[in-house]
Amino acid sequence: MSDTTTADPITADPHLHEDGSLSRLTIDTIRTLSMDAVQKANSGHPGTPMALAPVGYTLWSQFLRYDPSTPDWPNRDRFVLSVGHASMLLYSLIHLAGIEEIDAEGHKTGNEAVSLTDIEQFRQLNSKTPGHPEYRHTTGVETTTGPLGQGCGNSVGMAIAERWLAARYNKDEFALFDHDVYALCGDGDMMEGVSAEAASLAGHLKLSNLCWIYDSNHISIEGGTDLAFDEDTGLRFAAYGWNVIHIDDANDTAALAKAIETFQATDDRPTFIVVHSVIGYGSPKAGSEKAHGEPLGEENIRITKRAYGWPEDKSFYVPDGVAAHFHDAIADRGGALRDEWEANFAKYKTAHPDLGTELDLMLADKLPDGWDADIPVFPADPKGLASRDSGGKVLNAIVGKVPWLIGGSADLAPSTKTDIKGAASFEPTNYGGTNFHFGVREHGMGAVVNGMALSHLKSYGSTFFVFLDYMRPPVRLSAIMELGAVWVFTHDSIGVGEDGPTHQPIEQLAIMRSTPGIDTFRPGDANEVAYAWRAAMENSGTPTALVLSRQALPTLDRDKYASAEGVLKGGYVLADSDGTPDVILIATGSEVSLAVEAHEKLAADGVKSRVVSLPSWHRYELQSDAYKESVLPKAVSARLAIEMAGELGWDRYVGLQGKTITMSTYGASAPLAKLADKFGFTVDNVFATATSMLENK
């Protein structure tokens, strides 16, 4: 092919032969870096970075309030790449902006966040440039994206966080928080229900600091979006209460700039900018699904570079002046703003020392001294209370000391007991409220709570445990991102009773336990709940799940039995006989008191038994072998686990000689007492099963 074939549809495109300006060069640098990195890795997604390079360029260079030297500046604008597969777009922007790397403690390492070498190592082991952007792994990445729709949801959480921070901390002359949140979304994001849930919530909340830029390229993996997706997305967002702006051509940077200006001037609702783009822009695969998820091929890259007016033999080429041009545009604006903010914040600390201290703690993911002073100790009480109720009491006791512990429920607060008493709701008319109404949107709630946590709020979301299934992706991402989010799951077993099998979790405990990096507690009584909440508060880099009962649980007599502090070790000996036990009963949650009752009955029968409460397998597995041996001595093989959930995983603790009283089927609709009888969760059955193991010995 000759470069004189001007009739070629690529080279005939006027956008490809613009002014040769630095702006044009920068945009094409983003494109070519993306093409080259994917080609070298021999895998990845070149088409979207090529299409959206003008969008990224315009937004970052003209609008984003960001200081590349201080990527953790709390009031920076957030840029979320919800189309995480287009990671090379983000890596190119981070590289060209000259973002400086910081480590986990916020200290500069002296390295670039993403160097050109890193880009050449795209998708390689231990590189800074994994296939999808990973929070904590690469400085400048605001959230881990890739599973579609999650970044959209996170961005709503970030926008909520900004509104709340502004409401709480901004004072008269001190506008500490006034940043915006931008998310770049694609057709896949728009098809996923989680983004629909988050968008409806954002519209309701009138989050005018939120701007989604929707890359409408009419291409999906199977072919044109007309195969499955021809709704009027703009109209849908209007129905959600968003301001909707259409841009016909992603290359029209002037129109894009105008749209972002409109966003910034809109103060009563979020903004949705629909940008029509051509995937794989400028390449022979332009406008085709073949430009989406595979390298263009060496020859196509040559043709494309030629079309861009680019030196076709150069790979990973950044023309002189490009990086400086892009960096300066961002750093001049962002640096000045950040300087001003720092000075302002220093004054703020003098004017409002308490709030200043609070902010410092919050931003460092730390807790104030005495944060736990009001956590109640629950007196022994055979009637007791549901762990959802004790959970609510403990939560209410903590928020007074940790005001940034905020969250809510997916329309189940009266049942999950997570409302903060006397506190206002977070609503468009009161962004200082702390009770969040996420609506019947578990998935959206999960993504939003993650977004709030990414802004250093100690955020929580609650629903029934069985509805974990509706929000698995954000729960998993909270673990991958090592966020301190707290998931409150109530109605944790067949204890749900009459609502029946669809509402009775069976496998959800195994699901949580199988998920790496999350601390899941199923506490056995109110005092175990208190320790579980302590652990949740102290888990700053690990999400916590609190799995709580609907039904009342006796509050155990801790003078008679061991302290609930053992919860912090994940498992502990709660009740014991003298000497080596004949049998060990292991239980969690509502079955702990059942095990204790059986223990007493066994003792009366002359059988020596031990009760081990094992609320967090995650924590227990982190203990020393010596500790574990002291709790579950190898010499005792008669072990019985009792849990109103599926059996999977219990073999580890009961061994091949052990038994379990667990659920091997789904539950049923009936009052709990009937179900307990039907499925064997009775003192008599525990006693009989335990003694049968002794007879077999």
Next chain:
Amino acid sequence: MSDTTTADPITADPHLHEDGSLSRLTIDTIRTLSMDAVQKANSGHPGTPMALAPVGYTLWSQFLRYDPSTPDWPNRDRFVLSVGHASMLLYSLIHLAGIEEIDAEGHKTGNEAVSLTDIEQFRQLNSKTPGHPEYRHTTGVETTTGPLGQGCGNSVGMAIAERWLAARYNKDEFALFDHDVYALCGDGDMMEGVSAEAASLAGHLKLSNLCWIYDSNHISIEGGTDLAFDEDTGLRFAAYGWNVIHIDDANDTAALAKAIETFQATDDRPTFIVVHSVIGYGSPKAGSEKAHGEPLGEENIRITKRAYGWPEDKSFYVPDGVAAHFHDAIADRGGALRDEWEANFAKYKTAHPDLGTELDLMLADKLPDGWDADIPVFPADPKGLASRDSGGKVLNAIVGKVPWLIGGSADLAPSTKTDIKGAASFEPTNYGGTNFHFGVREHGMGAVVNGMALSHLKSYGSTFFVFLDYMRPPVRLSAIMELGAVWVFTHDSIGVGEDGPTHQPIEQLAIMRSTPGIDTFRPGDANEVAYAWRAAMENSGTPTALVLSRQALPTLDRDKYASAEGVLKGGYVLADSDGTPDVILIATGSEVSLAVEAHEKLAADGVKSRVVSLPSWHRYELQSDAYKESVLPKAVSARLAIEMAGELGWDRYVGLQGKTITMSTYGASAPLAKLADKFGFTVDNVFATATSMLENK
């Protein structure tokens, strides 16, 4: 309170003192049965049945084409109660319509599907009236609902099924399939993303046989919907391409009838009827969230009955003539249509014997003789092929014999390999197509595939295994409902490689294994895939999950090793040494060939080892103790499990003395070879670990 207080807002409502006609009496019977049942059970949801009784009454008595004597008539209209918590509405309708009970084989039991006694046993153990409607449990319940949004999605699948059945089986004078699908949805349904996904798909597919009736009562559990949900839902559905109709008052049965007539006359898109209702209509709690999920209380029930002009001392009262009126209205219309259909189908079988036989088989959930004749046997091949590829080949080999095996992918067909070669797409212009494009909507796909299975199609849906997380609720429901759906999950491990941790399943195998009633296979080579697909086809009352690799797997030499038929037992001895093995290697999927390689290396080193392939734990656990002992003899405690997934559950097979090579963290972004090395999935590591266990003995 006196019944002469005519100024009371309840008694002043003209709808409460209408004509005393049978229609009015029937509506109030539905209301009072619902109130009484919830009160007696002391739990449940009275408010929505009270609000929607006029809707249920009008739809069933005037429109639903349904024969109460033949509730499994294939061409019946479907009524889906997506608001499953309002189960008493459905039970009242079933009871008053006089639906006759049929058993699992379709035979009449001679009982009413729901008797008045059953209604008095609402939410009690073993009753026909569980808290939420359960498919297979109660005749007349078309799908299990309760988890919100699922019924909406199912209804789309049912409407798709009707379109496909009509396209394939209707011939000239034989309109065998022309039924409609109605779903009754609430605010919660509308907030859930799954319904948004399904609605967008339904609009795209122009399913004019689908009608959603949306009960807009402005109440959610936490309070008014204005706490979290004030979008313009009607406008949103217009954006999806639906016909939208508003009805101001749920009591306006004439307006409702007109709306349903409009639906029936609309032939180019689905219909969305927004009905404004008052929750707990007629009661002192009317219009309040307090009418949603708890009994009204004895005194409130008295007041309400008084307001209805009802005998306030009577409970579970069905006035004379009400049941006959309602039953006759439905049975006269539906019975005639069903009679006509039966006669028509008899003629059809003469005119189109092959299609008639096909339909008989399909409706009986049976397979034709020789259905498996074209399943290939894959020759030994060290290079082999990915199990997603062999899965695609086997699927393509079956569809020729089982034309109602239809499904598709959530926009990943080129990767999941589930496209049927040479087949058309199911699109609005061709409802006879068999390749389904569900869009990037895993959750919607799951609910739709369930809906298709509920109409006896052997339906499948495919995506990447990690995105199981996006569709957990319908996967669970497929198991609860005992559907024969097939879930094809590819990219099943860190074998995903460069896409990184967000795309690499770790815990998803444990999630599937912990879910009761689902047959999950992770086959080790192409011939194991073929047997797994055989099992999936024969699993008519159990869903199947096929967990398949992205990367190529060697096709094992079945002359040298055992037949892959052992897959049907869930686990089998694949390779063995003479005599009792020193060590047993247990593996699934891509790690089976790794285990075989290690076995050969161990043999060369004089170590006797056995390789057990364990593709389905579900099936293996159903085998006899003797069989299990023959595969995993208790005497051999040196056991090593190898699986590119989390460890949870493996203790059952390796025991406390065993070891595993599994994933204890999330994966990483890199080419698979690097990851295999990093995480220990190499022959050398398997060999070293296995021999270390022997040294320890």
